[in-house]
Every structure is written in C-alpha cells, then in structure tokens.
Amino acid sequence: MLGGPFYRVRLGRKDALTSTTGSITGNLPSPNMTVDQLISLFARRHFTVQELVVLSGAHTVGFSHCSQFASRIFGYDGGARDAHDPAMNPRFAQALQKACADYVKNPTIAAFNDVMTPGKFDNMYYQNLLQGLGLLASDQALAADPRTKPFVQLYAANQTAFFNDFSRAMEKVSVLGVKAGRKGEVRRRCDVGKGFYMKSIRDMIQGKRRRLIVGVDDIRNYSLDLARRLILSPAEYILPISDALTEVTRNVDPKYLKEGERVLVGFSGQFGSRKITPRDLISSFIGSMVCVEGIVTKCTLTCALS
Known part of the structure; x- marks a missing residue:
C-alpha cells in the first residue's frame, strides 16, 4: 500500500509470556540519542552501523508527537523561546513551532517523520536529512556523523540499495531474540496471551x-x-x-x-x-x-x- 520493499518473515516465532513498558527502556532507540548511543545500542544486538542507518529509514512513514522533538524547536540549548537546533532547516523549524505551539496543553499534537512524502515508503527520509528536514534529533544526527553520513548519502541517492538493504536488515530483526524450547508461547490470537x-x-x-x-x-x-x-x-x-x-x-x-x-x-x-x-x-x-x-x-x- 505504501510502496515499500518485500521481505520474508519466518514463521513459528513464539510470543513472550509478559509485555511491560519497563522492558522497552534501554532496548529501543529514543528520539534524543546521540550517534554513539545508537551505535552502542544496535551493536549489543549485533547490528552494524550500516544496519542502524538502514533500519532508521523506517521513519520514512509514521509520525512523532511534539514532545519528542520540542527541545529542538523551543529554547534550544537554553536560548530564547524561538531558538531552534541550527542543524534544522529554519523554515521547517518555524513551521513546527507553529504546529506545536500548544503541545503542552494538547500532547496528542504530532508531525510526520517525513515531511515531504509522509504516505509513501521511499528514500525521501534520507534526502530530508541532508536538507536539515529530519524531525528527531537522533535521525538528523545520522547525517552529520562521519560514521553514518556515507550511508545516509548512499540511500538518499539510491532507493534500490535502500530497499534491498532494508529487507535484509528486517529479516535479521525478525529472528532477534527468538524464544526456543519452553520459553514463550504460540498464540492463536496475538492480542490474547497467557494471563x-x-x-x-x-x-x-x-x-x-x-x-x-x-x-x-x-x-x-x-x-x-x-x-x-x-x-x-x-x-x-x-x-x-x-x-x-x-x-x-x-x-x-x-x-x-x-x-x-x-x-x-x-x-x-x-x-x-x-x-x-x-x-x-x-x-x-x-x-x-x-x-x-x-x-x-x-x-x-x-x-x-x-
């Protein structure tokens, strides 16, 4: 529907017996992580720097709430209320400041991760980063760090390479932490587990x-x-x-x-x-x-x- 790549998903993966919000902390990237923190997080799961960058391309669709990037558009680095992250395109920052003006009162206000083609799975996410149109600090940082920037440039210029590498990385994600033996359960309904x-x-x-x-x-x-x-x-x-x-x-x-x-x-x-x-x-x-x-x-x- 969104035009993204095809990749195989192996069958038979078991579900966990419990699911808690506390288990997310430290296991998923946060919007303000540095590149060092991102590389370390992915390395613990045996993912390379290139796989970090290509999986971040999933942000070509979806949205983020203003609270997740407010520090980039309001009072950046202790400055005035309208001070924004200098890595951000000024017009983009001003538009977000207007859209998120009341985000404290209304925390549901959000913006598209990909401002250019939000309803299409493509390589525009990487092109946006090179133009200062990255929404999250953790995304925009990928275009500045010398360890990750070459891959951002590669995928910005070559959508086929992005699709191929994304598919391989997602297949690797699909077998991450697979439960074997008596661990986990096989559910007939994914929304109904033990307990x-x-x-x-x-x-x-x-x-x-x-x-x-x-x-x-x-x-x-x-x-x-x-x-x-x-x-x-x-x-x-x-x-x-x-x-x-x-x-x-x-x-x-x-x-x-x-x-x-x-x-x-x-x-x-x-x-x-x-x-x-x-x-x-x-x-x-x-x-x-x-x-x-x-x-x-x-x-x-x-x-x-x-």
Missing part, C-alpha cells in the same frame, strides 16, 4: 463489576471439543464456569463479593453461524442454537398466554 483473562478479572474487581465476558473464539482456540459441548448444551457449562470464576475472584480479593453473590459470565462472538434478532426468528430455527441479541439459547416453540 489475559486473569488481568480481565482484576480489572473487573477493580471496577466493582460482576460480569466477565469470555470470547467464544478463545474457547475454540483452547479446546474445540469444549466449544462444541458448550454450544450444544450451554446451560450445562455456564453455571460451572460462573462458579469457577467466582472462586477465582475470591482468591484474588476475598472482600470483592458478598455472601451469596457470584460472577456472571457472558460470551462474545458467534455460536455457529446464526446470529439474529427476535424479529428474524422463524420456524426453521426450532431446535437450533441461536444467538439472540447476545444471549445464546436453544430455539423452542412458544405461545402467548391467554
């Missing part, structure tokens, strides 16, 4: 709610047989699941539920292919499992009371 529902339970307790929604697809991924039996006879399983969740919540917080209270369980997603509204019920559905406005039930014949 997902435990976190949901804690959030439910914190929010003083008594209803937990379980994804039908998650049950299928855990056990197709359990999902099939749940669909065929939901009443047989909903209460035991509710009892189990109630016991879990009591272990997490004994004061969460009053005596006699229980956690209610609901299901999201579709049971089979029939998901309908009451007005759509017809005689051919009798005896089938249907999902009527979020409630899973077996369709039976009813009549009005006189």
